[in-house]
Amino acid sequence: MPLNRDFVGRRFVADAPFLVGREHIRQFAAAIQDNSPLSHDLEAAKAAGYVDLVAPPTFLTAVALWRPVVPVRDPQLGLDYSLVVHVEQRYSLRRPVIAGDELVVSATIADIRQAGRNELLISEYEFVTTGGELVATARTALASRGTAA
Amino acid sequence: MPAIIDYDDVEVGTRIPEREFRIRREDLVRYCGASGDFNVIHWNERAARDVGLPGVIAHGMYTMATAARLVTDWAGDPGSVVDYSVRFSSPVPVPDDDTGATLVASGVVEKKLEDNQVVVNLTVRFDGSKVLLASRATVQLA
Numbered sequence: 001m002p003l004n005r006d007f008v009g010r011r012f013v014a015d016a017p018f019l020v021g022r023e024h025i026r027q028f029a030a031a032i033q034d035n036s037p038l039s040h041d042l043e044a045a046k047a048a049g050y051v052d053l054v055a056p057p058t059f060l061t062a063v064a065l066w067r068p069v070v071p072v073r074d075p076q077l078g079l080d081y082s083l084v085v086h087v088e089q090r091y092s093l094r095r096p097v098i099a100g101d102e103l104v105v106s107a108t109i110a111d112i113r114q115a116g117r118n119e120l121l122i123s124e125y126e127f128v129t130t131g132g133e134l135v136a137t138a139r140t141a142l143a144s145r146g147t148a149a
Numbered sequence: 150m151p152a153i154i155d156y157d158d159v160e161v162g163t164r165i166p167e168r169e170f171r172i173r174r175e176d177l178v179r180y181c182g183a184s185g186d187f188n189v190i191h192w193n194e195r196a197a198r199d200v201g202l203p204g205v206i207a208h209g210m211y212t213m214a215t216a217a218r219l220v221t222d223w224a225g226d227p228g229s230v231v232d233y234s235v236r237f238s239s240p241v242p243v244p245d246d247d248t249g250a251t252l253v254a255s256g257v258v259e260k261k262l263e264d265n266q267v268v269v270n271l272t273v274r275f276d277g278s279k280v281l282l283a284s285r286a287t288v289q290l291a
Contacts, residue, residue, distance in 0.1 A: 024183070027182070030179065031176060031180040031182070032180065032183075032211065033170070033215075033218070034214075034221070034227065036222070036227045038227055038228065054226070056214060056217060056218075056221065057217050057221070057230035057286075058217055058233070061186070061214075062185055065186050087236060087237055088234070088235070088236050089209070090232070090233065090234035091233050092231070093230065093231050096227070096228030139234075
């Protein structure tokens with residue numbers, strides 16, 4: 001079943017900010033086997049000029065997944081999540097994500113289009129502090145396999 | 150910020166030496182918890198085979214994160230990446246053994262920008278095939 005094009009242009013905002021935790025940064029860095037002292041050792045991060053631990057660049061994935069905003073399971077959208085493959089990802093960071101950041105996640109469905117037998121669902125994310133500072137943007141392309149009309 | 154590599158010492162064509170990165174099942178389980186991506190194909194062999202995969206596969210984002218380590222370790226700062234994009238081209242199966250899967254990653258500087266930034270083109274292979282396409286990171290150097 002094709003995806004519902006009426007969702008193109010809709011914007012979704014998380015109902016609560018995401019507090020970036022020091023231990024979460026350590027756990028995420030450990031999971032990707034990133035041993036940088038700046039992500040694990042507070043003194044090292046401060047010596048390097050940061051106010052707290054520094055998140056690896058793809059930590060924003062955890063922010064977006066633990067505070068999901070794109071309604072991928074809304075029956076109205078018509079996405080069968082078992083057919084979904086992640087095909088493209090981009091992160092643009094104005095500055096690194098630092099422990100203690102409170103980030104409000106929002107996303108706009110930028111496009112739904114056919115690509116061969118598949119459909120592409122393109123979402124554009126913003127990560128803004130509760131103080132209104134834009135920290136990062138992201139673009140995610142998911143393929144819905146075999147659902148093109 | 151404390152990058153190890155100095156912008157003036159980098160030219161177009163400067164290479165980031167090839168490194169091997171090993172991914173085991175345990176790493177995927179840790180990543181499920183840390184990232185919040187609990188898709189069964191990343192930890193459940195039976196469920197992965199049911200949807201036609203050869204077995205449990207790594208999260209695409211795990212591969213993307215691994216390639217970023219090549220760059221952030223080189224620059225000496227996980228906060229040095231200002232832009233990073235990839236296309237995922239093929240899955241990385243992670244067998245249920247002590248060896249896991251081995252990614253081979255390398256990079257080359259393809260552009261020098263203003264403000265001490267460089268664009269690094271990343272190559273990540275598994276079993277001889279590229280698993281990321283158009284993988285580029287813009288990196289802030291000292």
